[in-house]
Amino acid sequence: ETGVTQSPTHLIKTRGQQVTLRCSSQSGHNTVSWYQQALGQGPQFIFQYYREEENGRGNFPPRFSGLQFPNYSSELNVNALELDDSALYLCASSAGSQGSGSNTEAFFGQGTRLTVV
Amino acid sequence: GEDVEQSLFLSVREGDSSVINCTYTDSSSTYLYWYKQEPGAGLQLLTYIFSNMDMKQDQRLTVLLNKKDKHLSLRIADTQTGDSAIYFCAAQIVSGTYKYIFGTGTRLKVLA
Numbered sequence: 001e002t003g004v005t006q007s008p009t010h011l012i013k014t015r016g017q018q019v020t021l022r023c024s025s026q027s028g029h030n031t032v033s034w035y036q037q038a039l040g041q042g043p044q045f046i047f048q049y050y051r052e053e054e055n056g057r058g059n060f061p062p063r064f065s066g067l068q069f070p071n072y073s074s075e076l077n078v079n080a081l082e083l084d085d086s087a088l089y090l091c092a093s094s095a096g097s098q099g100s101g102s103n104t105e106a107f108f109g110q111g112t113r114l115t116v117v
Numbered sequence: 118g119e120d121v122e123q124s125l126f127l128s129v130r131e132g133d134s135s136v137i138n139c140t141y142t143d144s145s146s147t148y149l150y151w152y153k154q155e156p157g158a159g160l161q162l163l164t165y166i167f168s169n170m171d172m173k174q175d176q177r178l179t180v181l182l183n184k185k186d187k188h189l190s191l192r193i194a195d196t197q198t199g200d201s202a203i204y205f206c207a208a209q210i211v212s213g214t215y216k217y218i219f220g221t222g223t224r225l226k227v228l229a
Binding site: 096 | 150159160214221
């Protein structure tokens with residue numbers, strides 16, 4: 001158990017719909033990263049939040065957006081769903097320090113399996 | 118560019134050692150990680166190595182890093198059937214953000 005929880009575990013949506021995925025980070029962690037893992041592939045970095053601010057973004061379109069809350073939990077929102085958005089979405093939490101410019105190892109949740117039909 | 122490569126499959130007999138290899142391209146990678154993923158599950162952190170180290174041992178796991186060749190390996194001693202899973206190598210890239218670049222994963226099958 002990593003202490004990182006994601007909900008829901010599975011989700012089926014129709015093309016064009018919108019979806020919100022949620023992540024509770026491990027206690028003491030202030031950084032949340034989201035990854036997309038397509039079938040048979042390694043995880044791809046979507047974006048990262050540090051203390052409620054977006055702190056870097058991968059090669060994903062603007063219809064992928066996120067939020068981080070004061071308790072450091074996070075949401076991933078995807079608008080106008082496409083069939084290719086079907087994947088396992090992983091949330092990872094870590095502890096970052098702006099002062100030292102460092103970040104600890106990331107612990108991953110179990111993921112949300114999104115199927116777009 | 119940022120890229121991490123792994124071989125796709127490895128099959129070993131129970132009790133033998135497994136060696137999973139990985140190469141990465143970004144020389145600024147500070148930490149390199151190994152994660153394990155079982156079917157339908159998330160990623161489990163196995164071990165990691167800092168870029169100024171050559172080797173790290175953690176019980177049955179040994180990580181070797183050749184920074185000059187940008188080559189990383191994970192050795193699992195006395196491999197068990199419970200070790201059957203997909204193993205991902207990940208390089209931490211620090212460029213304003215702390216993101217991981219993952220390989221495509223190596224599927225390890227342990228034969229009884």
